[in-house]
Amino acid sequence: AKTVRAIGVPEERFREDGLRLLRACRFACQLAFSIDERTLDGMIACRANIAHVSAERIRDEVNKILLSPIPSAGFLTMERVQLLDMVLPELSACRGVEQYGNHLFDVLNHSLFSCDGAPAVLEIRLAALFHDVGKPACRRELPNGTVVFHEHEKLSAQLAETALRRLKYPRATETTVTHLISNHMFAYSPEWTDAAVRRFVRRVGKPHLESLFALRIADGYGMRRTPVPGREIDDLQRRINSILRKEDAITVRDLAVNGNDLAGAGIPKGPQMGLVLDFLLETVLDDPAQNERHALIGLAMNFFNKYLTGKQDQSSR
Secondary structure, three states, X not given: OOXXXXXXXXXXXXXXXXXXHHHHHHHHHHHOOEEOHHHHHHHHHOHHHHHHOOHHHHHHHHHHHHOXXXXXXXXXXXXXXXXXXXXXHHHHOOOOOOOOOOOOOOHHHHHHHHHHOOOOOHHHHHHHHHOOOOHHHHOEEOOOOOEEOOOHHHHHHHHHHHHHHHOOOOHHHHHHHHHHHHHOOOOOOOOOOHHHHHHHHHHHOHHHHHHHHHHHHHXXXXXXXXXXXXXXXXXXXXXXXXXXXXXXXXOHHHOOOOHHHHHXXXXXXXXXXXXXXXXXHHHHXXXXXXXXXXXXXXXXXXXXXXXHHHHHHHHHO
């Protein structure tokens, strides 16, 4: 009958193990089944039992919902039986926070539908789930009536970190998810210079580019629950690929000099050398032709003597 139904008295089953509350949501989501009304009533009556379930067991069920074909169905069922605010209060707080412009949905539905539009990769779907949870606290209405959510990505990353840590996610997962959320609001345009593209790659990190673009596409899908053209991302990917093929320097490790080279030229190791290396990287991000050993050592010595020698003397006193 494609129905999830508790055996016997639902309340007894859910009191035996509070995790069954989430398992019912997960089974219905994975299998595209409905939940028996009597079972739903029992879930609501026993929802407080979720507090007795370990964070690790809750996390594992959340993961299975996230990796289901349509994860939004599982989270909407959690909301219906009043579990969402107990398990993911950061997400529950997004209900009723309206958006305008291209958005058809409030922040909660947009977030859930963004999960549906993301590839079935746990870190990307977690990022889609939490990418806008900072919006309720960041919402501001301007004098002309426009509603804005300035810098919501920063607060969203912080709230996601809180939720992931509470549910005992591995630190590597937490780091990846919050990094994606922090960077999901990039505003690419064809007017970006090649230097701007190189700085974007440096900030995001080459290993995270594909996931960030997938998150951005999922974010677009969640606006109206339909795919959106990805022309801007396609253009940015094309430009990034061109730069990577030329092997332009993106990180300090790509420079034609290293710390030993600078130490041999007379620059002391420590914080000042870090400043010199950062200066050299900024230089070659602007002009990749400068990434040549002799030129970089000359630039490094000039920068050190002009800007850092005085600081060194003051610190020694």
